[in-house]
Amino acid sequence: MRKRSILLTSALASLALLSACGGKSDEGAGQAVSNDGLITSLPLSMNIKSAEKSYRITSTDPEFTCYLTISTSLQWPEAIASYDIKPLQDTILTLMYPDVKEPQDVNAAITQFVTDAKSFDLGDEITEVDTVPELSIDNQIYYASNQLQMMEISDELVTFSITASQYMGGAHPMTNSIPFTYDFDSSEIISFDWLFKEGADENLVPVLKEAIASQLNMTVQDFEDSLLSDFKVSDMVYILNGHIVFHYNPYEILPYSFGSIDAVIYPSEITDILTPQAVTLLKD
Numbered sequence: 001m002r003k004r005s006i007l008l009t010s011a012l013a014s015l016a017l018l019s020a021c022g023g024k025s026d027e028g029a030g031q032a033v034s035n036d037g038l039i040t041s042l043p044l045s046m047n048i049k050s051a052e053k054s055y056r057i058t059s060t061d062p063e064f065t066c067y068l069t070i071s072t073s074l075q076w077p078e079a080i081a082s083y084d085i086k087p088l089q090d091t092i093l094t095l096m097y098p099d100v101k102e103p104q105d106v107n108a109a110i111t112q113f114v115t116d117a118k119s120f121d122l123g124d125e126i127t128e129v130d131t132v133p134e135l136s137i138d139n140q141i142y143y144a145s146n147q148l149q150m151m152e153i154s155d156e157l158v159t160f161s162i163t164a165s166q167y168m169g170g171a172h173p174m175t176n177s178i179p180f181t182y183d184f185d186s187s188e189i190i191s192f193d194w195l196f197k198e199g200a201d202e203n204l205v206p207v208l209k210e211a212i213a214s215q216l217n218m219t220v221q222d223f224e225d226s227l228l229s230d231f232k233v234s235d236m237v238y239i240l241n242g243h244i245v246f247h248y249n250p251y252e253i254l255p256y257s258f259g260s261i262d263a264v265i266y267p268s269e270i271t272d273i274l275t276p277q278a279v280t281l282l283k284d
Helices: 011-019 086-096 106-115 201-215 219-226 277-282
Strands: 044-058 064-079 125-129 140-153 157-167 174-183 236-242 243-248 261-265
Touching: 044 174, 064 086, 064 157, 086 106, 086 140, 086 157, 086 174, 106 219, 140 236, 157 236, 174 236, 174 243, 201 219, 201 261
Parallel strands: 064 140
Antiparallel strands: 044 064, 044 125, 140 157, 157 174, 236 243, 243 261
């Protein structure tokens, strides 16, 4: 069993915790308006950060040799107007680098991540290399990477997606994502509980089944027949284009061939189960 996985399997608990830890944003921190009222602007400062290292790894088995490349890239938010984005930055570091100890600084977290080949528990001797050979019978080529991308930003919220991919042998790579939205006014991650009243799951199930089936050009019955297990409402929920979107990773509800699923729900369809703050945010 490999000790380390960057496929974000335990990230939802961290996301729920972090969503409750935000403070309040600065009053009047939003977009600026020109003197004639025609042009609005939202000052944004981002830093594109990336790092990559490759390793040759051998074990006590003389016939085993593998190469591992660890990489990461971020569209790192430095400042958004004068909003408090420290909770957003903390969330990003926690979700992207869950195995890194105390990732208080983004550069330190990146460095620890790409230099810790040992935690993948692939072999005994680890040597950093500049290049990786072509895949062959004698050389097993593995990789682990993650990236952060901004999906959308407005004067009210910003939505990011963290995608982690890795190949450690087998039929195909594995790729999982965590999309999430940050609310500037409350300085919080918009979690499931932020959006929905208690007990909303029961009402969401038929709406989500219909939305996913329609997206896949299937009937609801065909969708239900394709499920790997009992259907569940995803905890990974985010805002995009004013809609509520539920994300499912490969294998979570359907076979790998279906890929990831993002079920779009119109807020007007489910107003009665939204919290007051969600209604206020999504009223337009």
